[in-house]
Amino acid sequence: MKARILASARRLFGENGFSDTTTRMIARDVSIDVSTLHYHWGEKQDLYEGVIGAVHAEIMERFQEVERRCRDVDLARRLEIAIDIMCDYLFEHPEVANLILFGYFRKADHTAVLDINISQYITNIAVAMELAPTPETVSVRDRARILAVWHSVLNFIAGRNYFRPMLDVAPVPYVRVVKETLKFILVPAFTAETQASRKS
Amino acid sequence: MKARILASARRLFGENGFSDTTTRMIARDVSIDVSTLHYHWGEKQDLYEGVIGAVHAEIMERFQEVERRCRDVDLARRLEIAIDIMCDYLFEHPEVANLILFGYFRKADHTAVLDINISQYITNIAVAMELAPTPETVSVRDRARILAVWHSVLNFIAGRNYFRPMLDVAPVPYVRVVKETLKFILVPAFTAETQASRKS
DNA sequence: AACGATGTCCATCATATGATGGAAACAATC
DNA sequence: GATTGTTTCCATCATATGATGGACATCGTT
Structure with missing residues (x-):
C-alpha cells in the first residue's frame, strides 16, 4: 500500500x-x-520527499547507463547516446521532468535532501562525456553548457502538451523532433570546439 | 492603487x-x-490575467526591438543581438521568466487569452532571424530549435538562485556566463547549417 | 453645507485542506 | 479461540483562503 x-x-x-x-x-x-x-x-512533505528520493535514484541509474555505453566512443557519439538515453527515459516517465522543474520553483530550503541535486547530475554528465577527467575538474563553462541542454530536455518533455500542438506534430514524431533538435544544437557546438583545440 | x-x-x-x-x-x-x-x-484569476496580459505586451515590445536592430545584419550577429536583448530584459525582470514557466504547468485551458502565446514569440523570433520570410513559412525544425534556446534563457533566469551557486559565480558574471553559453550553443549550430546550404 | 461617487476597511461566511484520535477490521502468533 | 500488533476508515478539528456585504471615509461637484 x-x-x-x-x-x-x-x-x-x-x-x-x-x-x-x-x-x-x-x-x-x-x-x-x-x-x-x-x-x-x-505528513504531506514527507511523502513528497519520498517521491523525490525515488526519482533521484532512478535518474542516477540512467546516468550510470550513459557512462557504461559511452566507453570507447567518440565525443559526438557520446553526446548522441546521452541524449537518446535521457530522452527515452524521460518520455517514458514524463512526470520526472515535471518534478524536477517544479523543484526549481519551490521556495524551500534548497540545501535539504529534498532537493534533487542537479549539480551532481550535471557533473556526472560532463565526466561521462569526458569533458573533464574527474568531477572536481569540470569547468564552469562546461557545466553551464550541459545545464543548458539539460534544461531543454526537461522543458521539451514537461511542456510536451504545450509544445507539441504548437509544432503541429503527432506524439511519436515529437520524440524524434526533440532528439534531433537537441543533437542539432549540442553536437556541433561541442565537437567544433574540441576539434579546434585539438588542431593546435 | x-x-x-x-x-x-x-x-x-x-x-x-x-x-x-x-x-x-x-x-x-x-x-x-x-x-x-x-x-x-x-477575483484572483482576473488579477492573474491582468499580470499575464501586461507581461505579454512587454515581451512583444522587446521582440519588436530585436527586429528593428536586426535589419541589415548577418545571421550570427542577429542571433547575438536577440540573445543580448532578451537576456538583458529578463535579468531586469526575472519574474517574467518565472511567470512564463509557471504557465507551462498550469492545468488551465491553454486556449484562453490567459496563456502567454509562446508560439507567437517563437515565430516572431524566427522571422526576425530571417530563418523564414513570413510567419506562415517557419518550419517545424526552426520552431523547435528556437524553442530550445528560448527554454534555456528562461530556465537560466528563472532558476538563477538555483544555478548560480552551483556554477559558483557572482551575480554579475552569471549574466555573462549565461549569454556566452547561449551564444556558444546557438550560433555555431545555425550558422553552420546556413553556410552549408549556401555553399550548394 | 449637501450629495453622490469612489475607495477603503472590518467582520463574516463557506469551503478546502492538512492532520489527528479512536473505533473497527484484519492478520499473525500462541 | 484469545491476544497482540497492524492496517483501515469515520468523524472531527483547526486553520487558511477566496470572497462578500455593509459601514465609514474621502473627495469633487453643486
Whole structure:
C-alpha cells in the first residue's frame, strides 16, 4: 500500500505540483482514506520527499547507463547516446521532468535532501562525456553548457502538451523532433570546439 | 492603487506561482485590505490575467526591438543581438521568466487569452532571424530549435538562485556566463547549417 | 453645507485542506 | 479461540483562503 501511495503521489505531484496536489486527491486516486495515507507516510512533505528520493535514484541509474555505453566512443557519439538515453527515459516517465522543474520553483530550503541535486547530475554528465577527467575538474563553462541542454530536455518533455500542438506534430514524431533538435544544437557546438583545440 | 496591486501581484505570482500566492499576501504587500484588492480586480484569476496580459505586451515590445536592430545584419550577429536583448530584459525582470514557466504547468485551458502565446514569440523570433520570410513559412525544425534556446534563457533566469551557486559565480558574471553559453550553443549550430546550404 | 461617487476597511461566511484520535477490521502468533 | 500488533476508515478539528456585504471615509461637484 505504501508503494501504491508513492506511485500515485509521484504521478499527481508531477501533474499538479506540490501545492495543487492535495492529500485527498492522492488518497482518492488509490481508493483509500486520507488518514491511511498519513498513517503510512506521515505528513504531506514527507511523502513528497519520498517521491523525490525515488526519482533521484532512478535518474542516477540512467546516468550510470550513459557512462557504461559511452566507453570507447567518440565525443559526438557520446553526446548522441546521452541524449537518446535521457530522452527515452524521460518520455517514458514524463512526470520526472515535471518534478524536477517544479523543484526549481519551490521556495524551500534548497540545501535539504529534498532537493534533487542537479549539480551532481550535471557533473556526472560532463565526466561521462569526458569533458573533464574527474568531477572536481569540470569547468564552469562546461557545466553551464550541459545545464543548458539539460534544461531543454526537461522543458521539451514537461511542456510536451504545450509544445507539441504548437509544432503541429503527432506524439511519436515529437520524440524524434526533440532528439534531433537537441543533437542539432549540442553536437556541433561541442565537437567544433574540441576539434579546434585539438588542431593546435 | 490598481496599478500598485498589479505590480505587487506580478512580483509575488512570479515568486510563488498562482496557488502559492494568496490574495492576502498581495494585499499585505501593498498595505491594503483584501477586500480593496477584490474591489479593484475582481477575483484572483482576473488579477492573474491582468499580470499575464501586461507581461505579454512587454515581451512583444522587446521582440519588436530585436527586429528593428536586426535589419541589415548577418545571421550570427542577429542571433547575438536577440540573445543580448532578451537576456538583458529578463535579468531586469526575472519574474517574467518565472511567470512564463509557471504557465507551462498550469492545468488551465491553454486556449484562453490567459496563456502567454509562446508560439507567437517563437515565430516572431524566427522571422526576425530571417530563418523564414513570413510567419506562415517557419518550419517545424526552426520552431523547435528556437524553442530550445528560448527554454534555456528562461530556465537560466528563472532558476538563477538555483544555478548560480552551483556554477559558483557572482551575480554579475552569471549574466555573462549565461549569454556566452547561449551564444556558444546557438550560433555555431545555425550558422553552420546556413553556410552549408549556401555553399550548394 | 449637501450629495453622490469612489475607495477603503472590518467582520463574516463557506469551503478546502492538512492532520489527528479512536473505533473497527484484519492478520499473525500462541 | 484469545491476544497482540497492524492496517483501515469515520468523524472531527483547526486553520487558511477566496470572497462578500455593509459601514465609514474621502473627495469633487453643486
